[in-house]
Amino acid sequence: xxxxxxxxxxxxxxxxxxxxxxxxxxxxxxxxxxxxxxxxxxxxxxxxxxxxxxxxxxxxxxxxxxxxxxxxxxxxxxxxxxxxxxxxxxxxxxxxxxxxxxxxxxxxxxxxxxxxxxx
Amino acid sequence: xxxxxxxxxxxxxxxxxxxxxxxxxxxxxxxxxxxxxxxxxxxxxxxxxxxxxxxxxxxxxxxxxxxxxxxxxxxxxxxxxxxxxxxxxxxxxxxxxxxxxxxxxxxxxxxxxxxxxxxxxxxx
Amino acid sequence: xxxxxxxxxxxxxxxxxxxxxxxxxxxxxxxxxxxxxxxxxxxxxxxxxxxxxxxxxxxxxxxxxxxxxxxxxxxxxxxxxxxxxxxxxxxxxxxxxxxxxxxxxxxxxxxxxxxxxxxxxxxxxxxxxxxxxxxxxxxxxxxxxxxxxxxxxxxxx
Numbered sequence: 001x002x003x004x005x006x007x008x009x010x011x012x013x014x015x016x017x018x019x020x021x022x023x024x025x026x027x028x029x030x031x032x033x034x035x036x037x038x039x040x041x042x043x044x045x046x047x048x049x050x051x052x053x054x055x056x057x058x059x060x061x062x063x064x065x066x067x068x069x070x071x072x073x074x075x076x077x078x079x080x081x082x083x084x085x086x087x088x089x090x091x092x093x094x095x096x097x098x099x100x101x102x103x104x105x106x107x108x109x110x111x112x113x114x115x116x117x118x119x
Numbered sequence: 120x121x122x123x124x125x126x127x128x129x130x131x132x133x134x135x136x137x138x139x140x141x142x143x144x145x146x147x148x149x150x151x152x153x154x155x156x157x158x159x160x161x162x163x164x165x166x167x168x169x170x171x172x173x174x175x176x177x178x179x180x181x182x183x184x185x186x187x188x189x190x191x192x193x194x195x196x197x198x199x200x201x202x203x204x205x206x207x208x209x210x211x212x213x214x215x216x217x218x219x220x221x222x223x224x225x226x227x228x229x230x231x232x233x234x235x236x237x238x239x240x241x242x243x
Numbered sequence: 244x245x246x247x248x249x250x251x252x253x254x255x256x257x258x259x260x261x262x263x264x265x266x267x268x269x270x271x272x273x274x275x276x277x278x279x280x281x282x283x284x285x286x287x288x289x290x291x292x293x294x295x296x297x298x299x300x301x302x303x304x305x306x307x308x309x310x311x312x313x314x315x316x317x318x319x320x321x322x323x324x325x326x327x328x329x330x331x332x333x334x335x336x337x338x339x340x341x342x343x344x345x346x347x348x349x350x351x352x353x354x355x356x357x358x359x360x361x362x363x364x365x366x367x368x369x370x371x372x373x374x375x376x377x378x379x380x381x382x383x384x385x386x387x388x389x390x391x392x393x394x395x396x397x398x399x400x
């Protein structure tokens with residue numbers, strides 16, 4: 001069951017919006033990472049049930065970070081947060097075994113239905 | 120840390136509130152220049168930074184800036200202009216009138232947080 | 244500076260709006276001329292507008308559906324759409340017009356096209372339309388970011 005969620009995104013607004021929506025639906029946001037490297041470190045430390053991962057980020061981007069997380073834990077569940085124009089990257093992410101993308105802007109319905117697809 | 124945001128847009132004040140909360144600060148709001156000067160009379164002793172819009176009804180940001188800098192009680196509080204006004208000559212005017220910092224809209228919230236930290240002397 | 248057509252001025256505004264939305268909301272926006280193929284019917288219910296005073300006076304406007312305005316402002320402020328009030332919507336759409344206009348004003352300063360801003364305002368209602376007199380020069384852009392759709396118009400008045 002998905003309960004504890006890690007958010008990896010360089011935008012504080014996305015953290016705020018996701019956190020508010022997730023908490024409303026009784027999920028727990030166990031960590032906020034602001035770049036890919038922090039995301040990988042926090043994944044290892046917190047072992048969340050699910051990760052929301054932005055694509056374009058400083059230091060390590062979301063694709064590279066997802067790869068590292070998948071290497072560490074083949075069962076890791078990751079939902080990628082994408083903007084328009086990220087189509088190339090979506091193809092690459094699919095090769096990593098990530099098949100759920102949330103296109104910005106996302107609303108409550110999209111967030112919750114993406115999570116329900118993961119279970 | 121206490122910040123006064125002077126802007127006629129509710130949305131901009133909410134964005135600023137988000138940034139100030141990231142820094143664990145308190146925000147006081149004023150929706151135009153007249154209200155801002157009233158707030159200053161009451162609260163100037165606690166205010167560490169003023170964020171000031173330019174185009175506002177009743178009393179615009181430039182006039183507010185001049186009045187703040189003409190008052191010896193308020194003069195020492197740093198003012199950051201936060202405005203869509205991006206013509207060079209106007210930026211120069213604001214700096215000459217005593218604005219310590221200048222941030223042009225649109226800005227990202229990260230930029231705003233960083234600039235607030237810098238203007239409080241907590242930046243790099 | 245050589246002469247600039249109203250279509251070019253419309254592009255200045257539309258490009259700057261894209262930049263504003265990218266910076267403040269994280270949206271990637273694309274823009275096409277209105278009336279082109281693939282432009283869906285939308286029924287705007289909120290409109291932000293501003294009068295520009297220059298050699299010629301103009302009005303600019305951004306029109307969208309309420310849901311679009313809620314999403315835009317949520318992403319700019321970090322406040323959930325359901326926690327926004329109606330006044331936030333009208334204020335936000337007006338302010339968006341203001342922010343979009345700032346850089347265009349600076350770009351056109353000291354040219355024959357320079358203008359002065361007025362205070363932005365917002366209108367609301369079902370299926371809003373702006374109808375100008377015939378033969379007035381104007382231009383229109385249709386901007387999209389995912390499911391969000393915005394109509395920008397400029398017209399000499």
